[in-house]
Amino acid sequence: MPLTIYNSRTRRKEPFTPIHPGEVRMYVCGVTVYDDAHIGHARCYVAFDAIHRHLLARDYRVTYARNFTDIDDKIIRRAAELNLAWDEVARRYMDSFGADMAALGVLPPTIEPRATEHIPEIIAQVQDLVRRGHAYALDNGDVYFAVRSFPAYGGLSGRDLEDMMAGARVEVDNRKQSPMDFALWKSSKPGEPAWDSPWGPGRPGWHIECSAMSQKYLGATFDIHGGGKDLLFPHHENEMAQAEAATGQPFVRYWVHNGFVQINSEKMSKSLGNFFTIKDILKTTRPEGLRLFLLSKHYRSPLDFSETAIKDAAAGLERLYTALLAAEQAADSDAAPVPAWLKEIEQANADFEQGMDDDFNTAGAIGALFGLARTTNRLAGEAPSPARDAGLKLCAGKLRELGGRLGILKEDPQQFLQGQAGQAGQTGQGEAAAAQGPDPAWIEAQIAARQAARKAKNFAEADRIRNELTGLGVLLEDGPQGTRWRMKG
RNA sequence: GGCGGCGUAGCCAAGUGGCAAGGCAGCGGACUGCAAAUCCGUUAUUCACCGGUUCAAAUCCGGUCGCCGCCUCCA
Numbered sequence: 288m289p290l291t292i293y294n295s296r297t298r299r300k301e302p303f304t305p306i307h308p309g310e311v312r313m314y315v316c317g318v319t320v321y322d323d324a325h326i327g328h329a330r331c332y333v334a335f336d337a338i339h340r341h342l343l344a345r346d347y348r349v350t351y352a353r354n355f356t357d358i359d360d361k362i363i364r365r366a367a368e369l370n371l372a373w374d375e376v377a378r379r380y381m382d383s384f385g386a387d388m389a390a391l392g393v394l395p396p397t398i399e400p401r402a403t404e405h406i407p408e409i410i411a412q413v414q415d416l417v418r419r420g421h422a423y424a425l426d427n428g429d430v431y432f433a434v435r436s437f438p439a440y441g442g443l444s445g446r447d448l449e450d451m452m453a454g455a456r457v458e459v460d461n462r463k464q465s466p467m468d469f470a471l472w473k474s475s476k477p478g479e480p481a482w483d484s485p486w487g488p489g490r491p492g493w494h495i496e497c498s499a500m501s502q503k504y505l506g507a508t509f510d511i512h513g514g515g516k517d518l519l520f521p522h523h524e525n526e527m528a529q530a531e532a533a534t535g536q537p538f539v540r541y542w543v544h545n546g547f548v549q550i551n552s553e554k555m556s557k558s559l560g561n562f563f564t565i566k567d568i569l570k571t572t573r574p575e576g577l578r579l580f581l582l583s584k585h586y587r588s589p590l591d592f593s594e595t596a597i598k599d600a601a602a603g604l605e606r607l608y609t610a611l612l613a614a615e616q617a618a619d620s621d622a623a624p625v626p627a628w629l630k631e632i633e634q635a636n637a638d639f640e641q642g643m644d645d646d647f648n649t650a651g652a653i654g655a656l657f658g659l660a661r662t663t664n665r666l667a668g669e670a671p672s673p674a675r676d677a678g679l680k681l682c683a684g685k686l687r688e689l690g691g692r693l694g695i696l697k698e699d700p701q702q703f704l705q706g707q708a709g710q711a712g713q714t715g716q717g718e719a720a721a722a723q724g725p726d727p728a729w730i731e732a733q734i735a736a737r738q739a740a741r742k743a744k745n746f747a748e749a750d751r752i753r754n755e756l757t758g759l760g761v762l763l764e765d766g767p768q769g770t771r772w773r774m775k776g
Numbered sequence: 777g778g779c780g781g782c783g784u785a786g787c788c789a790a791g792u793g794g795c796a797a798g799g800c801a802g803c804g805g806a807c808u809g810c811a812a813a814u815c816c817g818u819u820a821u822u823c824a825c826c827g828g829u830u831c832a833a834a835u836c837c838g839g840u841c842g843c844c845g846c847c848u849c850c851a
Contacts, residue, residue: 546845602801613814653790766814
């Protein structure tokens, strides 16, 4: 089954055919670095990480560019608030974003271009647009894109230019040729950061950096351009207009937009005060649990964030790790696995691939992963035999492989299940120390004491010890090989 | 007003023409000293509602109701 992708421009799923066989060039709009990234950013970049990983698994050579907008009005404003230089603000939040992405296990893009490092390319593209009659400069040094000069304007987002101009929400600026014209270059006021240009000192408009940088690294026409749904208009519409007006060639083959994270079915926003940063969430939630939650729904649908949803995801992740633990504890074996089991494993694999090929349906793929966990647990319940162990080894490998495709199941299962005990920093975010549990050596000693009591049939004492541990969040599991423990998730 | 999306069990969520995946929670059973974990079974004759097309619809078409997003900086 071929890979299909929903294209926002055509509003349909289409079979994916890259421009250059075996190669995919993808650009995703990154962040404006003026504040810590929030869960909405996490959703976007985890979703595109899953897409990135699937393309790699399909053996495409992927060039993935994700930019930083490191000069912008919001950064300038934030710099004034913090009494810092604008570029220090940008540096600080680029570092913060990098740390968040690393904590979430997002694979680094191939290129992370920054607007301020591409001023010559940006100016060159603005000049092209002026030369071709698609842009005009004002006396004050602002340069605008003339939407009237580009008949296809509105085609990406399905809007009609006349309708938009009739809309009451467009501010009328008499200096512009058309109310919908947007800034390519903004003249700077005294004291603001500025770069020299043919129109005087200024800085780039928001949209131009993405068309200039994406085309520099990926070519005039490239395969996939992504971002949050809100960017469809005006950002991507404007990008497309700039790029196609400047080159006369189609800009992007597949436009991909992720849906929003919502809080109680409402948009998350600073003004509503229902705002969560990635760092906040990782204080109490482990990164893989957050990832499983973020990927549990299709990337185009809205995703409702809540404590319950995070808990459910954590419980599911525990189930997967429990299966992985059972699978990895099997003895090494070179026996042939029983065909019926082999078939189940292959079926789970096929279901996973089918889900991912169908517009990156991670929710369906996760279902397949749970199916594999069930197979694993059933197999683990069989009488020990070389064939069983061989099957379990296959399960272990497949759980790791498919889990890895979603960026989960990367830890040692035993450590994961006991993770919050004794040791801090499981999440890589120092604050996790707050969730620190009892000392593992002490737990083992309690278990030994309970074992002795059980042997003596002193079940009252055994239960007392177990209850004490349960109260501390330590769950005991008595099995044929003795008692295991794990932390309650 | 324009454009787009959503409404599937107690909760979350796949499925876009052929007997309704999966997770969480619940219930019954197996296992266990009792539990936990795990396994087995069970939990929607039904997919917001009303009509229509079809041998066959959650899936296609028309309408109704409800919710949300974009149209303004925004992942």
